[in-house]
Amino acid sequence: MIDQINQPEGESLVPLEARRHGVVHEIGRGFRMACEDQRPGPVVLAVSGGRDSLALLIAAVVLRDHDDWSMLPRVVHVHHHLRPEADEEAAHVLAISEQFQIPAEIRHVEVADGTSATARKMRYEALEQAALDCHASFIATGHHAEDQFETILAAIGRGAGPTGLAGMARKRVLADGILLIRPLLRISRNDAESLCQAAGISWCDDPGNVDPATQRGRLRRDVLPVFESLWPGAAVRAAASADLQAAAATALEGLIASMFGDAAERCWDRSELSRLPVSIVAGGLRRSVLCVTSLTPDRLSHDALFAAAEAVGDHGMHQRSFQLGSGVNLIVNAREIRIEQGDT
Structure with a gap:
């Protein structure tokens, strides 16, 4: 009315x-x-x-x-x-x-x-x-x-x-x-x-x-x-x-999109990301995790996120799993990084 x-x-x-x-x-x-x-x-x-x-x-x-x-x-x-x-x-x-x-x-x-x-x-x-x-x-x-x-x-x-x-x-x-x-x-x-x-x-x-x-x-x-x-x-x-900050965020989003592709991606070639700064890797992984899973920022383990980002650029070739919360894991092995989501 x-x-x-x-x-x-x-x-x-x-x-x-x-x-x-x-x-x-x-x-x-x-x-x-x-x-x-x-x-x-x-x-x-x-x-x-x-x-x-x-x-x-x-x-x-x-x-x-x-x-x-x-x-x-x-x-x-x-x-x-x-x-x-x-x-x-x-x-x-x-x-x-x-x-x-x-x-x-x-x-x-x-x-x-x-x-x-x-x-x-x-x-x-x-x-x-x-x-x-x-x-x-x-x-x-x-x-x-x-x-x-x-x-x-x-x-x-x-x-x-x-x-x-x-x-x-x-x-x-x-x-x-x-x-x-x-x-x-x-x-x-x-x-x-x-x-x-x-x-x-x-x-x-x-x-x-x-x-x-x-x-x-x-x-x-x-x-x-x-x-x-x-x-x-x-x-x-x-x-x-x-x-x-808004201008900086826009620039960062463009950089991350150019490196990680669409936010709905779940898997990446490790060799293409291994030389990026840890903070950029963490930002790209975080973007996709929040897009494709039910995790929210306040429930996401940022310690695990940054540990996974560091693992992307280190020399370890064995498979590692980083628990982000709510059953969401980041898997890093010799070839790839991927998001997996199981039961909470």
């Missing part, structure tokens, strides 16, 4: 202080990086009512009023009907959208099992449908630097590879012809709040974001403050490092 308002575009109602705010420039740069300087045209803004997504809305209004940018933003608020305050948040988003003369709508979804995973899936499905309905090629979310930092820390804890350590991508394909973009990844929550204050608007706080019973809530309460106290601005610098 959809609740909708349509407002004509007019002269910007964003206060001068907000229009000149440095965060607007940074968000504009984030849009350009994600869109690769393509004129975006219609853009769906996923606005929950929090300070981050409202900062996205404010910046989009300023960019809309720049003739050289050709952005046509449309606010979409997905109402999950999971919290008593959700009705007020939806109404607040519509009111702010009306204040800034930006078309807005509410997409209602029913989350049958009430879980965050299902809510997330249905939210993106609703946003995708909204983009299709208004012929938008981009859906922009308000993920910010702290969100990125939390993602990276969780990836480290799970034992993620190079791509996972790059955190959330600035853009990814959500559906055919639709890109999900994240222009705020180098913007801190405090900076987003500052922009909202400069624009004279209030925001809603979701108590679930700081619930210590959740992974993100625990990281926000107990971990990120420690980083910020030791290295003020750590989240923003981590988000910038993530962009560099």
Whole structure:
């Protein structure tokens, strides 16, 4: 079900202080990086009512009023009907959208099992449908630097590879012809709040974001403050490092693909891999193991993985088996390396 308002575009109602705010420039740069300087045209803004997504809305209004940018933003608020305050948040988003003369709508979804995973899936499905309905090629979310930092820390804890350590991508394909973009990844929550204050608007706080019973809530309460106290601005610098890591991961993926072939391969000629650096061999084997078996990064024995990678380049000709977990073994003999999976 959809609740909708349509407002004509007019002269910007964003206060001068907000229009000149440095965060607007940074968000504009984030849009350009994600869109690769393509004129975006219609853009769906996923606005929950929090300070981050409202900062996205404010910046989009300023960019809309720049003739050289050709952005046509449309606010979409997905109402999950999971919290008593959700009705007020939806109404607040519509009111702010009306204040800034930006078309807005509410997409209602029913989350049958009430879980965050299902809510997330249905939210993106609703946003995708909204983009299709208004012929938008981009859906922009308000993920910010702290969100990125939390993602990276969780990836480290799970034992993620190079791509996972790059955190959330600035853009990814959500559906055919639709890109999900994240222009705020180098913007801190405090900076987003500052922009909202400069624009004279209030925001809603979701108590679930700081619930210590959740992974993100625990990281926000107990971990990120420690980083910020030791290295003020750590989240923003981590988000910038993530962009560099993403480029490095892409280069590494290309190298591994050229040496190991398709990720679904299970067997390789040992002589072709024996002169590669151990870390490259480990990366290539890890990629295929995660692709063709049920192992997950947090259950994979990295000690065994690197021992197998070292064995590929040593002088041993006898057959050796390295147990990675969950019944998955790497076999290294004189001629080949192969993945075997038996009963767990």
